[in-house]
Amino acid sequence: MAVIKVGNNNIGKISVIEPYDNPSTNPSSSRDLDTSVERPSGWLEMPPLQDGVVDVLTYVPSGNKDFGVGVFARNGVYNNCPTHIPIDWGDGHSGLLYGTRTDNGNYAGNFGTQYKKYDYDLLPENTEIEVNGWPCRQVLIRIDGTVSGITYFNLEKMAGHQFGNSAEYGEADHYYDENNVKVYHPYRNDGYTKRSQTSPILEISASGSSINDLWIQSSDTSRGRLRNTQRVTLNVESFNPYYQFTNMGDLRHVEFPSGATAGRTDFKYMFNVCSRIKNLPFFDTSSATGLYAMFSNCHSIETVPEYDFSNVIDFGHVFHRCVSLKEIPEIDFSNGKNFYQSFSYNHSLLSMPSGFSMASATGAYYTFSYNYNMKYLPELDCPNLTDIRGICYQTRSLESHTLNVPSAYNVEYAFYVSSIKKLTIKALGSPTSFLRFIRSCYNLKEIDWKNSYQDTANATNFQEAFAYNNCITRYPEINTALATNCNSIMRGNYLLQKPPVLDFSLTTDARHALRDNYNMTEANFSGFNRCNAENMFASCSHLTRVSGIFEDYETNPTYYRSMFYKCYYLEDVSHFVVSGSTNTSSNNNRMFYDCQRLRNPPKTINTERGCRYMFERNYSLESVEYDLSASLDNSAMFNHAQSLKNAHLSGVKASIGFYQCQLGSGNITEIFNGLENVSSASIDLRGNYGIYHLHQDTLAIATNKGWTVTT
Amino acid sequence: MSHIEKGYYKYDQDANYIYHANNAYGPSFTLLEDQQDSYDLPIDGWYFCHTPQEACILFGVDIEDYPYLTEDPDEHQESPDVI
Numbered sequence: 032m033a034v035i036k037v038g039n040n041n042i043g044k045i046s047v048i049e050p051y052d053n054p055s056t057n058p059s060s061s062r063d064l065d066t067s068v069e070r071p072s073g074w075l076e077m078p079p080l081q082d083g084v085v086d087v088l089t090y091v092p093s094g095n096k097d098f099g100v101g102v103f104a105r106n107g108v109y110n111n112c113p114t115h116i117p118i119d120w121g122d123g124h125s126g127l128l129y130g131t132r133t134d135n136g137n138y139a140g141n142f143g144t145q146y147k148k149y150d151y152d153l154l155p156e157n158t159e160i161e162v163n164g165w166p167c168r169q170v171l172i173r174i175d176g177t178v179s180g181i182t183y184f185n186l187e188k189m190a191g192h193q194f195g196n197s198a199e200y201g202e203a204d205h206y207y208d209e210n211n212v213k214v215y216h217p218y219r220n221d222g223y224t225k226r227s228q229t230s231p232i233l234e235i236s237a238s239g240s241s242i243n244d245l246w247i248q249s250s251d252t253s254r255g256r257l258r259n260t261q262r263v264t265l266n267v268e269s270f271n272p273y274y275q276f277t278n279m280g281d282l283r284h285v286e287f288p289s290g291a292t293a294g295r296t297d298f299k300y301m302f303n304v305c306s307r308i309k310n311l312p313f314f315d316t317s318s319a320t321g322l323y324a325m326f327s328n329c330h331s332i333e334t335v336p337e338y339d340f341s342n343v344i345d346f347g348h349v350f351h352r353c354v355s356l357k358e359i360p361e362i363d364f365s366n367g368k369n370f371y372q373s374f375s376y377n378h379s380l381l382s383m384p385s386g387f388s389m390a391s392a393t394g395a396y397y398t399f400s401y402n403y404n405m406k407y408l409p410e411l412d413c414p415n416l417t418d419i420r421g422i423c424y425q426t427r428s429l430e431s432h433t434l435n436v437p438s439a440y441n442v443e444y445a446f447y448v449s450s451i452k453k454l455t456i457k458a459l460g461s462p463t464s465f466l467r468f469i470r471s472c473y474n475l476k477e478i479d480w481k482n483s484y485q486d487t488a489n490a491t492n493f494q495e496a497f498a499y500n501n502c503i504t505r506y507p508e509i510n511t512a513l514a515t516n517c518n519s520i521m522r523g524n525y526l527l528q529k530p531p532v533l534d535f536s537l538t539t540d541a542r543h544a545l546r547d548n549y550n551m552t553e554a555n556f557s558g559f560n561r562c563n564a565e566n567m568f569a570s571c572s573h574l575t576r577v578s579g580i581f582e583d584y585e586t587n588p589t590y591y592r593s594m595f596y597k598c599y600y601l602e603d604v605s606h607f608v609v610s611g612s613t614n615t616s617s618n619n620n621r622m623f624y625d626c627q628r629l630r631n632p633p634k635t636i637n638t639e640r641g642c643r644y645m646f647e648r649n650y651s652l653e654s655v656e657y658d659l660s661a662s663l664d665n666s667a668m669f670n671h672a673q674s675l676k677n678a679h680l681s682g683v684k685a686s687i688g689f690y691q692c693q694l695g696s697g698n699i700t701e702i703f704n705g706l707e708n709v710s711s712a713s714i715d716l717r718g719n720y721g722i723y724h725l726h727q728d729t730l731a732i733a734t735n736k737g738w739t740v741t742t
Numbered sequence: 743m744s745h746i747e748k749g750y751y752k753y754d755q756d757a758n759y760i761y762h763a764n765n766a767y768g769p770s771f772t773l774l775e776d777q778q779d780s781y782d783l784p785i786d787g788w789y790f791c792h793t794p795q796e797a798c799i800l801f802g803v804d805i806e807d808y809p810y811l812t813e814d815p816d817e818h819q820e821s822p823d824v825i
Contacts, residue, residue, distance in 0.1 A: 617758035644810075666759045667810060686757065711786075713752075713761050734769045739786070741750075741763030 066309045066331045068283045070234075070262065073160040075169045080238040080266050083176035085184050088234040089121075090160070090167035090259075091149040098151065100231065101188030103144040104128050104174045104181050106241075114179040120147050121170035122154060128174070144188050147172075162233075162259055169233070181239045185246045190230040190255020227253045234262040242267035250274035250300075257282075267291055272314075277303040289314045296320045304328040311335055317342065323369075324348040333379070334358045345369045352376040361386050368415075371396040381428075382407035392416045396441075400424035408432055417441060417460065423449045430474075436460065442468050449475075456480040461489040465496035475500045483507035492516045494540075499523035506531050511538070512558070519543040526550055532579075534558040541567050541588070549573065552600075556580050561611055564588035569596040577604070581633065587611025591622040591641040601626045602651075607633035610661075612641030617664075620644040627651060637661045642668050650674060658682045660707070667715070680705040684712070691718035696725055703732040713739045750778070751797035752787045760797060760808050763788070 077086055091098045105112040110131055118126035126145045154168035161167065174184060235247055245265065248257050250273060257279045265287040272292045276282060277300040285308065292298075293315040302308065303324045311326070313336035320342055326332065327348045337360045340346075346367040350356060357379045364370075365388040374380065375397050381404055389395065392413045399408060400421050408423075410433040418441040423429060426449045437458035443466040446454065452474045465487065469475065480486070488510040497506060498519045504526050511517060512534045521530050522543050528550050535541055536558030542565040545554055551571050556579030567588075568574055574595075580586050587610050588594065595601060601623075612619060620643035623629055629649045636642065636657045644667045646652055652672045659665060660682025667688035669675055675692040684707040694702070699721045706714070714733060716722050722742040733740050750773050752761040766773040771785045778790035791797040794811035798804065805811060 664757060666757060670810070686754070686759070686761075715761065715763075717762070717764060730767045734767055737769055739766055739768040741761060742765045742767075 064307050064331055066283060066307045068309070071160070074233060075158060075171050077171075077234060077236050078173075080236060080264065081177060083178075083180050083239050083241075085174040085176075085181065085237040085239070086235070087172040087174075087186060087189070087232055088169060088236075089172055089189065089231045090162055090169050090233060091151045091154060091231065092162070093151050093166040093168075095149065095151045097148040098231075099146055099148045099191055100172075101144040101146045101191075102128075102172065102174060102184070102186060103188065104176065104184035106130070106176060106180045106182050108182070116179050116181060117175045118145060118147075119173040119175060121172050122149065144185075146188075162231075167231075176239065180241050182241050183244045184237065184242065186230070186232065186235070187246055187249035187254055189232055190228045190248070192228075192249070192254040228255050229258045230255045230260070232257055232260045235260065236262075236264045238264075238266040240268060243269040245270045247275065248277075248279075250277075252278050263287075265291065269293070271295060272298045272301045274300045274303075276301060276305055278305075279308075280304060280306045282308050284308075286312055287314065292316065294318050298325045299323040300327070301325045302329055306330045308332065313338070316340060319343050321345040322347075322349045324351065326353060327351040329353050329356075331355050335360065335362075338362060340364060341366060343367055346373045347371040348375075349373050350377060353380075354378045356380050359384055359387075364388060365390045367391060368393045370394060370398045372400065373398050374402065375400040377402050378404060380405055383409055385409060389413050389416070394418040395422050397421035397424055399426055399429075401426075402429075403427045405429055410434075411436065414438060419445050421445065421447065423451070426450065431455070433457065434459075444468070444470075446470070446472055448472070451475055453477045453479065456483070456486070458482060459486040461486065463490055464492035465490050466492050466494050467498070468496045469500065470495050470497070471499040472503075473499070473501050475503050478503070478507055480507045484510045488512065490514060491537075493520045495519045495522065497521045497524070501525045503527060505529070509533065512536060514538050516540045517544050519546065521545050521548065523547045524551075528552050530554060532557050535560055535562065535580075538562045543567065543569070546570060552576065553578075556586075559586040561585065561587060561589050563590040563614075564594050565590055565592040566596060567594050568598055569593050570598075571595075572597060572599045574598045575600050575602060578606075581607035581609060583608055584610045587638070590614040590616075590619055592616075592619055593621045593624060595623050595626055596621060597625045598623075599625070599627050602628045603631040604629070605631035605634050608635045608637070609633045609641070610635065610637040612638045614640055617643065620667075621647060623649060625649075639663050644668065644670065646672050646675075648672070653677065655679065659687075660684065670715070678702055683707060684709055686713045686715075688715040689719060690715050694719040694721050696721035696729070699725065700729050700732070703729065703738075706733055706736050706738055709737040711737060711739075713741055715741050717742055747794070748792045749775070749790070750788045751791050751794075751800070752789070753797075753801040753803070754787075758807075760794075760801065760803070760811060762794070762797075762811065 075088060104116050106114050112130045114130045116128040120126055128145055151168055158169040159166055259281050260279055261281050262284045269291050272295055282305045296318050298319050299321055309331045317339040322343050323345050332353055333355050341363040347369045351372045356377045361384045368391055370389055370392050371394055380402055387409045393415050395416055396418050405426055406428050412435045415438055416436045417438050419436055419439045420441050421444040424444055424447045429449055429451050431453040432451055433455040435457035438460040440460040440462045442462045443464055446469045447467050448471045451472055491513050493511060493514050494516045503524060508531050515537055517538045518540045527548050532555045534557045538560045539562050541562045544567045546566050546569045548571050550573055552573050553576040559580045589612055591612050619640050622641055622645045624644055625648040627650045630651050632655055639661055642662045642665045647667055647670045649672045651674055653674045654677040656679040658681045663685050665685050665687035669692055670688045670690040672692050677698055680702055683705055730740055750763045750766050764775045766788055768786050773788055783789055789800060795805055
């Protein structure tokens with residue numbers, strides 16, 4: 032045996048910590064659920080299946096004196112049910128489901144649900160179990176159609192819905208309990224109140240060659256839910272799968288003949304929120320057209336049988352939040368039109384089957400969203416697909432994807448936070464909004480989009496369309512000619528050096544458009560509107576060249592706030608004509624703030640607003656020459672421009688700042704000479720060496736024009 | 743440490759700007775450094791305060807809205823690392 036030493040100490044044993052996935056980024060399953068299919072040992076034995084018999088294992092919680100349940104069954108069709116069906120309530124008492132025979136003296140008011148009240152204390156102690164930690168005693172209810180036969184049964188009122196409704200109550204509004212005491216107004220669920228109560232059913236076992244319709248609960252889940260039912264056996268001819276097992280969060284085992292669903296078309300919500308079922312039975316779906324949310328929130332299924340979905344049109348939410356689903360067999364999805372969230376939140380699903388096709392799809396809203404671990408997705412070739420919003424939202428393991436969706440015009444959020452490295456777009460359907468279309472794809476290196484210019488030509492909204500794609504170095508051509516909203520269009524593209532030429536001719540919102548593109552060296556515009564350009568190039572530290580803007584009044588933004596904030600390498604904007612800022616907000620400022628290498632400032636500044644802090648911290652700025660007669664606010668305009676030696680200014684009529692520049696007394700005198708007469712304004716000269724040599728007569732040049740000089 | 747401390751302060755409400763001066767020379771007044779006790783302040787809107795915080799309290803404004811009063815220009819910010 033090897034001796035493991037750390038320093039001079041012997042270590043007897045070590046622990047090995049297994050690598051683990053980070054659950055905050057790539058969760059692979061939901062919380063641990065008990066999916067055991069073993070029948071709990073304390074449960075009463077279920078009798079063997081017997082034709083015409085429905086057995087229901089129920090429980091009565093401790094403390095209940097009049098715990099009400101109801102069952103209904105008939106032999107026949109709706110209003111022609113000629114025979115009685117006995118009920119064994121399981122506590123030594125019996126009941127009768129009345130038929131509709133006209134010679135039945137009890138017919139009026141008795142054809143319908145039969146109710147029963149249980150007293151926990153009167154049930155045998157040896158039937159006691161715990162249900163969700165609460166002591167309960169069991170009762171086995173039998174609807175006995177061995178003689179009469181059964182064609183239909185309904186257990187929805189086991190949850191107490193309408194219990195006590197006199198119209199359905201056997202003896203008007205009262206009954207006699209085991210002690211022959213008249214009892215009024217049952218309490219579990221008065222009248223028509225819907226309280227989504229839990230049906231006290233542990234197991235259902237039904238057999239009937241004539242049973243062609245049944246409900247073990249209502250499709251209206253507010254009438255009651257089978258939350259604690261673990262096992263269901265339906266050896267019947269047929270039933271409607273619609274909502275049949277929905278919200279049975281504890282269901283572990285279900286079986287029925289595959290043909291029981293033959294010919295049925297609507298399987299909506301059939302197993303919705305059956306969180307614990309692991310193995311689904313195979314059954315006939317060959318006629319199915321609608322599967323909306325059929326397996327939604329089946330958190331424990333890992334695969335599904337090879338169902339026949341060849342006629343299905345509606346796959347909406349069909350496998351939504353099947354967080355343990357690892358494999359989907361080669362099922363035919365090709366005739367489906369609606370794929371809204373069909374496979375979303377399948378955290379364990381690594382790929383779709385290789386033959387997967389959505390060829391007939393029209394809607395794929397968030398179809399594969401939150402599939403954190405999905406690496407492979409076949410090419411989507413969907414000629415009629417119009418809606419791909421969020422289709423790959425939060426696909427954090429997907430490596431590549433190819434789309435051929437020539438009709439898709441709803442594309443917002445399609446690739447929001449996806450790990451794709453390469454995206455191929457063969458066709459889109461002229462969307463008008465690319466809102467967050469390919470955003471935060473942190474591994475994206477290539478977009479192969481041959482018709483990008485045509486596909487983007489109709490769009491007006493590009494907000495964050497290509498933002499935060501940290502690794503991409505180039506984009507295909509984008510047509511923004513009709514765009515009004517280009518807020519953050521390519522923001523946060525750290526490696527992008529040269530964005531495509533952008534046309535902002537109609538753009539009103541260009542805020543943050545190319546912000547935080549640290550490696551971007553140039554930006555060119557084929558058109559530019561009088562827009563809000565706040566932070567448009569902020570922190571583009573390597574930006575050296577900008578063209579197509581500030582050419583004249585028409586290409587000037589109206590709001591400049593921090594437009595070139597911290598563009599450290601920007602040296603020459605001498606071709607700029609700054610002339611159009613009209614926004615009167617005091618926040619309309621810092622246009623070139625901290626442009627540390629700016630030596631050649633705009634050739635003309637002829638603007639009412641936007642000069643506040645304009646050149647603050649422009650450490651390389653040595654000389655400026657402007658007619659500032661248009662400007663109404665020059666506060667702190669040159670503050671901390673520490674190399675500024677010469678300011679040849681004229682027409683200055685608004686407070687202006689030169690705090691901590693390098694102005695000598697001669698240049699200060701020249702600045703004073705360029706001041707206009709004002710009623711009140713200040714010129715801030717603190718920190719300039721020239722202030723120590725100012726003669727009173729020099730100060731008087733300014734003060735005689737109404738200025739206050741601060742030093 | 744803030745780059746400006748004691749001195750004369752003036753709040754221009756219309757421009758939403760707070761001026762600071764060690765010395766202020768106006769058309770009809772002069773306020774010199776360390777002679778604040780000799781003036782009957784305020785004069786032309788100028789007050790004497792020991793700190794920007796004190797000035798902002800005096801003017802009833804939030805100092806967070808006037809960062810230039812507390813920024814230290816000597817704290818030079820380097821360019822961020824570029825990926």
